[in-house]
Amino acid sequence: MRPWRRAARRRAGRPHTALRGRTPYGYAEVVTFPVVGMVGGGQLARMTHEAGIPLGIRFRLLSASAQESAALAASDVVVGDHRDLATLREFARGCDVITFDHEHVPTEHLRALEAEGVPVRPGPEALKHAQDKGVMRARLTQAGVPCPRHRVVRDPADVAAFAAELAAELAAGPAADDGTSASADGDGSSPVSPVFPVPVVLKTVRGGYDGKGVWVVRTRDEAAVPFRAGVQVLAEEKVDFARELAACVVRSPHGQAVAYPVVESVQVGGVCDTVIAPAPGLDAERAVVAQELALRIAQELGVVGHMAVELFETRDGRVLVNELAMRPHNSGHWTQDGAVTSQFANHLRAVLDLPLGDPRARARWTVMANVLGGDYPDMYAAYRHCMARDPQLKIHMYGKDVKPGRKVGHVNTYGDDLADVRERAAHAAGYLRGTISE
C-alpha cells in the first residue's frame, strides 16, 4: 500500500463526510466520494474496480496475495488473510463500506465488524444464507420458496434413508412446495439397499463453488466421500431439470431493487460455460415469476448488493432455487456489454445506497462464454486472432496465469441473430482455450 493511500479517510459516525473548506455559504459539511472496501482479490473484484472508476468511487482491496486478478488492476491493495479478524478490522478502518467478492469470510467476523459500526453489505444476517446451504434451504423453505427436496445429513446411512424417502415421494407425485422431504428417521439403520433407488446430490454446506464440493452419489460408499473431510453435508434431490436459469437482482439498503432479464446458464462439468440473455424461449410469465422470486428472496433475507439466484427450470414447468450468490456473479457478466448498467456498477451503487441503474438489455441477445485455460499457457496469439476474426467481440481477461480448466476470462457477444451471437462467443472461447484451431 502506498503511503498517500494510508491517508484514506474514515470518520466514525460520519461516513463520507468531512469539513473541507469554504463554500459560497461559508463552511459546510462537504461530502466526499466514498471508499468501498472489497474483500477478495479474484476477477469479480477486478471487474468491480473497473466499474468503480467511472463512478469516481475509491476502491480498496483486501487480497490474499499481490498476484491475484484484482490486485494486478486496483490502485489500493492490502494483502492479508480474510479469515483474520484483526486484518479485517484494520482493512475496514480505511473504508466507508465493506463488501465481498466471495463468501468465505467467517460470519462471526462480519458480526463483530458490524457491531463495531462498520457498514457490512450484504450484512452477515443476509450473507449467511449464501455461506451456508443448510441455513439457506431452511430459510427459503420457511418462506415458501420452491427448492429441491433436501436435508442436512450426518452420515452415509442418513443419505441412504434420504434416498429411500425421495424415491417414495417421487413415486407419489411432484415435489412438495415447501421443499422438505416428508420424514426422516436418520438413525443409520434403515433397511436401504447399498445402491440407492434414486441418485442423491451431496453438497458441502460451506465453501463449494464451480462444481467443487458437489457429488452425485448412488451408493453408501460413494456417499461416504464427502464426510471424510469432516464437513457438514447437505443432501438434495437430483432435480430432473430442463435447463438452468439465473435471476439476478440488486437491492439497496433503503429497499430499492432492480431485476435483470432472466438468463439461461449452460453448465459443462459443473462449471458455467455459456450464459444467454435473455433465456431463449422462456415464457414471459415464467420469467416474471423468476424475477419476483429473486426480488422476494432479496427482501426476505435483507440482501444488499447484487444477488444471483440460480434456478432449475423443471420439465414440468416449475422453477426451483438451486443456489444463491450475494455478490457479482458469473451469470451476470453479460451485463458488462449487454445491459445499460452492469452488475458490477449496480453492486457498487447498492452497497453505497446510491440510486440503482437501469438493468435492461441493450441488445436483443447477449451471450457470455467463459474462457477456461487449456494446455497452452500462451493465450496472446489466440487473443490477437479472435480480435481479428470478430471486431465486435468483447474480451474480458482476468490477468491470471493460464492453468487447464481455470477460468481466466470471458467473452461477450451481442446482436439480433441468436445463432450468430452464440457461434461467435463459442468460437472465441474455444479458440482462446485451444480446443478450436479453425
Add this chain to the structure above:
Amino acid sequence: MRPWRRAARRRAGRPHTALRGRTPYGYAEVVTFPVVGMVGGGQLARMTHEAGIPLGIRFRLLSASAQESAALAASDVVVGDHRDLATLREFARGCDVITFDHEHVPTEHLRALEAEGVPVRPGPEALKHAQDKGVMRARLTQAGVPCPRHRVVRDPADVAAFAAELAAELAAGPAADDGTSASADGDGSSPVSPVFPVPVVLKTVRGGYDGKGVWVVRTRDEAAVPFRAGVQVLAEEKVDFARELAACVVRSPHGQAVAYPVVESVQVGGVCDTVIAPAPGLDAERAVVAQELALRIAQELGVVGHMAVELFETRDGRVLVNELAMRPHNSGHWTQDGAVTSQFANHLRAVLDLPLGDPRARARWTVMANVLGGDYPDMYAAYRHCMARDPQLKIHMYGKDVKPGRKVGHVNTYGDDLADVRERAAHAAGYLRGTISE
C-alpha cells in the same frame, strides 16, 4: 511502485516474449500479455487504464503526482517528471510500449528513447505535429489538407501585416486550398492601421489546450500579449464556421485504421461543452470527406493510436482542419457508452498492434456533456440526484477535486430521440456543476 511490479519484464529485442516453461510440444516461446506505459496521469490515462482491465493489459503510469486522476485508479504508478529523460528512460524499462495522455513530452526525449529501442507510439515524427502547431500547419498544407490561412509570426507588426493580407484575400474570394496566405513582407513597417481590418487568431505554437494559449486579437496592442511570454506564435484566420466537427480515427503500426462516426463538438468559452454523435444533419458525403481526411492525415503523418482531428465546418460548405490530438480525446468520450469499441480500448489495441475493434455507434444518438467544477466542492449529493433522476445516465467522474471551471467528469446519454438525449446530458452536467437546481 510495489516490489512485485518491479519484476515486470522487458526483454530488449524480444518484446512481449519470454521462455516460460513446458508446453505439450516441449519448451517454447510463450508470449505474455504486454505492459503499456502511459505518460501523463490525467483523466485520459485514468480511462485508458479502465479500458485496459478487460483487455488483460498491464498498465503502467508515469504521473506528475500521486494525486492525479489516473494515479488514484491505476495499480502501477511511477511518480516522476515527464520532461526528464532519465525518468522517462527508467519508466520505459518496465514497459513493452510507451504512449501518452498529453503532448508535453519533449520531442527530443522521445527521439532518444526511440533510438534506444523503446517502441514509442505515436512516434516522435508523428507526435511533433500535435506538439507544434507551426509544424502541423506546414505539413498539412504541404499535403494539400485544407486549413485556415496561417503564418508563424515574429511580432505584433507581423500580425498586423498578416491581418492586412487576410483582409485583401477575403475580399478577393474564398480561401486558397493550400491554406497559405499569398504573400508577406513581415518587416514590421507595413502601413497598417492600429485596428486590424479583420480579427486574427493567435496561438502559442506549443502547449495550448482548452482555450488556453489562444487569443483573438484586433489591434497591435492586443497582438503584443502572446509574445510577452517569449514563446513562438502562430497567426490564423478567424474562420467563419457554422459549427465544429471532430473526425476521430485509430491507426495501428501495420496500417490498419478505423474511423469513428463524425461528431459535432459544441464549445463554450473555448472549452468543449457537448459532443453529439453523429453530428446532426451532417451531409453523408461530407461526413465521408471528413473521415477520409482524418484517415489520410493519420497515414501521411504515420500516426499510431487514436487521433482526433478537430474541424471547422464553414458556412460555405467546406471542412478545414483546426487541431490535431494524437491520443484519446474529449471528442471521443461518447464512444465509452455509444460505440462498440471505445476510443480508449482502440488506442491500446493500436499501440500494441492488435487488430482494432469495431468503431460503429451502438445507439442512434449519443451525447457527451462535460462536467465542470462549479462553486460547490461537494458534487456527491448532486451525483446521487442525477442517478435517481435518470437511471440510464452514464456518469464518468475523474476523481479530481472540484475547482471552478475544471473538467472533473463527463456524462454520456444515448437513445433514439436527440432532443431527449441532449436534455438529459445537459441537465446532468448542469446539475452536477450547480448551474441547474431543478
